[in-house]
Amino acid sequence: MRVAFTIDDLPLWPMSYPPEGYTADGIVTSIRAALREHEIHGVYAFSNAWPLDKHPEMAKILDDWVADGHHIANHTCHHIELPDVSADAFIADIDAAEDRLAPWLDKAPLKLFRHPLCHWGETPDKLARVNAHLKLRGLTPVDVTSWAYEWTWNRAYRNALDAQDDAALSFVKSSFLDFAVSQLRHDMLAAEHWFGEPVVGITLGHNVPFFADIASDYFGRLKDEGVVFTALEEALSGPMQSAVGSVVSKDFLVLQQKLAAAAGQTIPKFPEDQIAIHAKIVEMAKGQTG
Numbered sequence: 001m002r003v004a005f006t007i008d009d010l011p012l013w014p015m016s017y018p019p020e021g022y023t024a025d026g027i028v029t030s031i032r033a034a035l036r037e038h039e040i041h042g043v044y045a046f047s048n049a050w051p052l053d054k055h056p057e058m059a060k061i062l063d064d065w066v067a068d069g070h071h072i073a074n075h076t077c078h079h080i081e082l083p084d085v086s087a088d089a090f091i092a093d094i095d096a097a098e099d100r101l102a103p104w105l106d107k108a109p110l111k112l113f114r115h116p117l118c119h120w121g122e123t124p125d126k127l128a129r130v131n132a133h134l135k136l137r138g139l140t141p142v143d144v145t146s147w148a149y150e151w152t153w154n155r156a157y158r159n160a161l162d163a164q165d166d167a168a169l170s171f172v173k174s175s176f177l178d179f180a181v182s183q184l185r186h187d188m189l190a191a192e193h194w195f196g197e198p199v200v201g202i203t204l205g206h207n208v209p210f211f212a213d214i215a216s217d218y219f220g221r222l223k224d225e226g227v228v229f230t231a232l233e234e235a236l237s238g239p240m241q242s243a244v245g246s247v248v249s250k251d252f253l254v255l256q257q258k259l260a261a262a263a264g265q266t267i268p269k270f271p272e273d274q275i276a277i278h279a280k281i282v283e284m285a286k287g288q289t290g
């Protein structure tokens with residue numbers, strides 16, 4: 001399995017501040033160390049500019065990311081979700097991020113954009129207008145073929161940390177690594193089936209405390225299972241990329257699931273053997289919103 005790893009929401013997960021014992025800088029520093037350890041290079045971080053106004057010191061997070069040889073891409077200024085706003089407001093927020101993030105965006109080899117929550121536009125008009133604007137700005141939209149729901153595991157992790165429950169912590173960690181492997185296989189097979197040819201997958205991580213703590217084990221486990229981490233450039237060609245932004249979509253789905261839904265078909269979100277585990281983690285995550 002060839003996979004390009006990406007990360008969203010630098011410098012800080014939107015509107016959600018790290019709990020006691022963690023900082024935004026510390027979380028990203030841990031993820032950078034894990035990437036270095038596993039020799040995963042040139043990772044695109046789809047970033048928001050809003051934290052820089054409130055916390056100018058967070059510019060260091062972006063500086064350090066780029067200094068490691070990774071890249072910054074546009075993920076809107078305020079992480080607004082397209083179904084919640086007009087096309088005009090969304091386009092203005094793309095432009096605001098282009099301006100505010102220019103010092104880092106200008107250093108990236110590619111000009112890339114990711115829609116918050118991977119919403120492409122829930123009406124044909126919004127879809128067409130945003131696509132036209134991305135083209136005008138020379139931005140290539142980048143979607144995701146597999147994510148590992150680490151944000152849900154993060155909430156379960158935080159509950160277990162708060163409760164000082166070692167058994168729960170151990171379950172959260174081990175179940176995530178098993179889930180991540182099974183979920184990636186499931187999504188890669190679904191994408192290959194949908195596109196009718198092997199694909200280079202695009203995966204996603206977030207800068208949350210749990211991912212900071214598990215990142216090294218996560219990358220190591222995926223490599224043990226035969227995953228080869230490759231450059232995002234390799235995934236941005238062929239039928240998969242030309243399908244990005246091609247259909248109206250309002251649901252939180254990965255690329256091939258959005259295409260299937262638009263065609264009146266359903267690709268199951270989870271592999272059969274992980275449905276109960278995911279449900280258990282959702283239960284353990286209750287009460288946390290970060």
Ligand SMILES: [Zn+2]
Nearest residue numbers: 008009116117
């Ligand atoms: Zn995001």
